[in-house]
Amino acid sequence: MVDLDSSDYNPTPHVIPQGENATPLTVVGGDCTATEKLIIIMCGLPATGKTHIGNRIARYVSFFLDIQTKIFNVSDYRREMFGAKLPAEFFDHTNDENMQKREQACDAALGDLVDYMKQDGVRVGILDSTNSTRKRRTHIRNVLQNDHKLKCKIIVLESVVDKEEVIEQNVQFIKQNAPDYTGENAQEALADYHKRRELYMNVYEPVDESDGSHIKVINNQTFIVHNIRGYLPQKVVHFVMNLHSLPRVFYLSRHGQSEYNLLGKIGGDAGLTDAGLEYARRLADFAHDVVGMETVKDESTGEEKRVHRPARLWTSTLRRTKETAQFIKKEAITTHKWDNGDELEWVQFQPRARRNLDELYAGVCDGLTYKEIEQEFPEEFKRRQEDKLTYRYPRGESYMDVTLRLETIVLDIERTREPILIVGHQGIHRLLYAYFMGLPREQAPFVSIPLNTVIQLTPHAYGCDEKRYLLLSKEEMLKDGQDEPVTSMPMKEMADAAQQQSSGDGKTYAFDPMNPPSF
Numbered sequence: 001m002v003d004l005d006s007s008d009y010n011p012t013p014h015v016i017p018q019g020e021n022a023t024p025l026t027v028v029g030g031d032c033t034a035t036e037k038l039i040i041i042m043c044g045l046p047a048t049g050k051t052h053i054g055n056r057i058a059r060y061v062s063f064f065l066d067i068q069t070k071i072f073n074v075s076d077y078r079r080e081m082f083g084a085k086l087p088a089e090f091f092d093h094t095n096d097e098n099m100q101k102r103e104q105a106c107d108a109a110l111g112d113l114v115d116y117m118k119q120d121g122v123r124v125g126i127l128d129s130t131n132s133t134r135k136r137r138t139h140i141r142n143v144l145q146n147d148h149k150l151k152c153k154i155i156v157l158e159s160v161v162d163k164e165e166v167i168e169q170n171v172q173f174i175k176q177n178a179p180d181y182t183g184e185n186a187q188e189a190l191a192d193y194h195k196r197r198e199l200y201m202n203v204y205e206p207v208d209e210s211d212g213s214h215i216k217v218i219n220n221q222t223f224i225v226h227n228i229r230g231y232l233p234q235k236v237v238h239f240v241m242n243l244h245s246l247p248r249v250f251y252l253s254r255h256g257q258s259e260y261n262l263l264g265k266i267g268g269d270a271g272l273t274d275a276g277l278e279y280a281r282r283l284a285d286f287a288h289d290v291v292g293m294e295t296v297k298d299e300s301t302g303e304e305k306r307v308h309r310p311a312r313l314w315t316s317t318l319r320r321t322k323e324t325a326q327f328i329k330k331e332a333i334t335t336h337k338w339d340n341g342d343e344l345e346w347v348q349f350q351p352r353a354r355r356n357l358d359e360l361y362a363g364v365c366d367g368l369t370y371k372e373i374e375q376e377f378p379e380e381f382k383r384r385q386e387d388k389l390t391y392r393y394p395r396g397e398s399y400m401d402v403t404l405r406l407e408t409i410v411l412d413i414e415r416t417r418e419p420i421l422i423v424g425h426q427g428i429h430r431l432l433y434a435y436f437m438g439l440p441r442e443q444a445p446f447v448s449i450p451l452n453t454v455i456q457l458t459p460h461a462y463g464c465d466e467k468r469y470l471l472l473s474k475e476e477m478l479k480d481g482q483d484e485p486v487t488s489m490p491m492k493e494m495a496d497a498a499q500q501q502s503s504g505d506g507k508t509y510a511f512d513p514m515n516p517p518s519f
Contacts, residue, residue: 070116172190244417252422357424451472
């Protein structure tokens with residue numbers, strides 16, 4: 001006879017199809033159905049940040065929502081079909097021959113976009129081009145909706161910049177980084193690009209209601225959202241409202257060596273060792289000399305000098321990150337003026353402890369060494385080796401769980417103008433690094449984030465540049481506690497691959513996890 005009052009009685013349990021390590025729905029497409037698709041048509045004059053916005057959207061949607069996303073850049077098609085070294089006159093709308101060539105490039109990109117969107121499953125396609133005339137935008141919409149009968153939501157995203165200083169800043173960056181001007185004389189490239197922009201201005205027609213659903217971004221300050229509906233389009237709108245195209249930089253640092261690091265234990269809330277405190281002191285000097293300073297040129301004399309710049313400091317709520325930041329000076333340096341005109345007295349490196357930056361929680365394994373986990377929880381140890389990304393510690397978190405709470409952090413980084421020093425943890429920085437460096441989520445758990453090293457990241461329209469500063473070498477520490485057994489590094493081939501990453505300058509760096517070169 002079955003005891004219905006027994007706590008063990010559960011003949012029809014609720015079984016999650018994805019298993020015990022089910023990933024939060026928000027990071028695998030949220031409420032998107034299998035047939036929901038979105039096409040974003042970029043629009044705007046040259047040097048208005050279109051490519052930057054398109055790339056950031058693609059990165060956000062693919063990394064945080066796990067939705068397939070692809071950019072179809074018409075300029076790439078034009079360079080492949082007709083060469084990269086084309087004079088500004090090629091973009092003269094009164095030249096019929098060149099207009100036909102440009103339309104061919106657009107149609108080639110459009111054709112590939114159509115093929116991509118016809119595939120099964122949720123996906124986002126981004127057509128990156130100036131699309132400066134209403135005629136061109138109408139043609140694109142007709143091809144998508146009438147010729148090919150695509151059942152996709154279409155949004156036109158227009159970027160408008162009318163501040164000369166921002167335009168000039170963007171032009172200078174494009175001159176140095178755009179494929180069209182690789183190896184070109186700087187002054188000649190600058191003059192050519194200005195002429196190209198003028199040719200587009202002669203025919204440019206702003207987006208209006210006749211273009212259908214659209215987002216108009218004006219100087220990254222004013223946003224006009226017209227007839228946007230649905231989960232995925234609304235996520236894109238929210239993300240775009242947090243973007244800006246100004247140059248920015250931020251710095252990732254793990255906490256100094258903790259007492260648990262020394263013992264080889266994971267998690268916990270331990271304080272720093274003597275070596276950890278020494279790193280904290282060196283980090284304070286680095287924050288003052290590098291993060292909080294910049295080089296400016298006196299326009300009248302041409303002399304360069306180092307001056308203070310406003311900078312931010314974020315830590316987790318755990319003891320070891322707060323102790324690592326304790327020696328960083330907090331002082332009022334200037335009256336800071338926001339781009340909306342508000343002014344305030346800026347406190348340099350005012351610490352902000354953020355729960356979202358806390359390390360991945362190991363649950364019942366918190367405070368254990370990897371060897372102890374293998375002995376006490378052999379099945380859990382094996383499951384973690386098989387899939388480190390989605391594995392969830394019993395009563396703890398997985399990397400996918402942490403991804404969910406890092407979305408807010410990333411939005412803050414995307415919208416912040418000032419340099420940020422983030423003193424955090426290995427798991428947290430692995431995900432932040434993977435997001436900004438354009439790595440797949442599957443590689444994130446294997447990214448090298450060593451102790452005693454500051455990683456400088458500079459995102460831009462064409463990728464993200466990386467620079468690493470070694471502040472305390474392994475030789476200066478008696479014992480670092482970071483030599484994990486091979487068995488704690490699942491899928492070793494992925495770890496080895498992730499150990500060598502390409503930076504934004506195209507170079508490849510390989511280094512010991514605890515002792516990278518100082519560069």
